[in-house]
Amino acid sequence: MQHIIDRFIGYVTVDTESDPESNTTPSTAKQWDLANKLVEELKQIGLSDVSIDDKSYVMATLPSNLDYEVPTIGFVSHFDTTPDFTGKDVKPQIVKNYDGGDIVLNKELNIVLSPSYFKDLLLYKGQTLITTDGTTLLGADDKAGITEIMTAMEYLVQNPQIKHGTLKVCFTPDEEIGRGADHFDVEKFGADWAYTMDGSQIGELEYENFNAAGVKIRFKGKSVHPGYAKGKMINSMLLANKFISKLPKDETPETTKNYEGFFHVTNIQGSIEDTLVQLIIRDHNRNKFEKRKEYVEEVVAKINKKYQKQFGEDIAILEIKDQYYNMRDKVAPVMHIVKLAEQAMKELNIKPLIKPIRGGTDGSRLSFMGLPCPNIFAGGHNFHGKYEYVPVESMQKAVEVIVKIAELNAIQNKK
Secondary structure, eight states, X not given: OHHHHHHHHHHHTSOOBOOTTOOSSSSSTTHHXXXXXXXXXXXXXXXXXXXXXXXXXXXXXXXXXXXXXXXXXXXXXXXXXXXXXXXXXXXXXXXXXXXXXXXXXXXXXXXXXXXXXXXXXXXXTXXXXXXXXXXXXXXXXXXHHHHHHHHHHHXXXXXXXXXXXXXXXXXXXOGGGTOTTTTOOXXXXXXXXXXXXEEOSTTEEEOOOOEEEEEEEEEEOBOOOGGGXXXXXXXXXXXXXXXXXXXXXXXXXXXXXXXXXXXXXXXXXXXXXXXXXXXXXXXXXXXXXXXXXXXXXXXHHHHHHHHHHHHSSOSEEEEEEXXXXXXXXXXXXXXXXXXXXXXXXXXXXXXOEEOOOSSOOHHHHHHHXXXXXXXXXXXXXXXXXXXXXXXXXXXXXXXXXXXXXXXXXXXXXXX
16 A cells, blocks of 8 residues: 555656646646656556657557457556646645544645535545645546556566456546647557546446537627717627526536536636637537537527627627537447446445546547547545545555456456
8 A cells, every 4th residue: 555655646746737828738848757757667667668759648568468369458547737726846645544534634724624525535434545735736636547557557567477468558648628638649559448547436437428618709899988888888798798697597517417518607808899708518418519509609699680780790709619529429339348347346346336427538539539438436536626635545446446457358358
């Protein structure tokens, strides 16, 4: 267990925050620090074909130790952390034999991780938790996944009596800003399928995610002295407000769960003559997803029609861009890859929690690039903020799941 703790802390104390405003890959130069460290570590533990490309994608191979052919399986995690909360100067705290009570993350700032608010904490009573110090995120998303993949590969190298086929490893940049699969070379990777180790609670196994689109609407206006504005002024901020008021009130992130989709306004910047509204559209059902986009188009079209005579041209400029789709479409024809992971968990006395992802994953895009890629738990909770934590026992179980998947693949495909 200490080996996993040391490895994980070695990763999270390297700042790898990504930057959505950057046009480079990786989006921040500091991501190279951990990428290069991972390359050296992969070589040290004995993997083959270790490489890092000009975009910082790290790949490696654990060769088969079988005398017959079985499918090649890949394992994928990302090394960047979200720009939503600082990942600089992470100072992990270790809570041994957690007693089920409040955890003081930072006494000076009165920051407390409490099961009265974060009820999942009680699942891990008696276990060892790694938390933040209340001033940064932790980075378990997804350095827990990297820890688990690296530890599993090392274990298999050191225990050649465990039979397995060829295993592929890839660590990627910029997943947190939606670009983790942008330069992923599926052909070079060479796996028949893969798993992202990027879920949360122990037991999670996911092969469904949202269909997703990003929306930008620029509302124009006319500025006139407010004392003489009657019939002349058009306030673009009020137009933006009219648009937002037309969105269903009960179809937002804070009012939906499970398979329910939503509209989510993420940003507004405006003045009288120019206001930009940004939102995201999410739905697991592809038909409902398309209807949500159509609804936005209809609302914008009505606003344009209403102001056409007064403004003389379209007063609202709409841009909708699809971001990713539900991986279920690509995984359903090869459901044996989900069943394999499910069996591995059951044999390890882990209860599989098969549920839809209310978000996206690199696995979704990779699935549509020809690499079916369900998602497996990495163990962390409360990602993207100061209350993030990970039970060490969950990371250990994730290591065991990786090993068991490799083992079962060899057994089930024995000629």
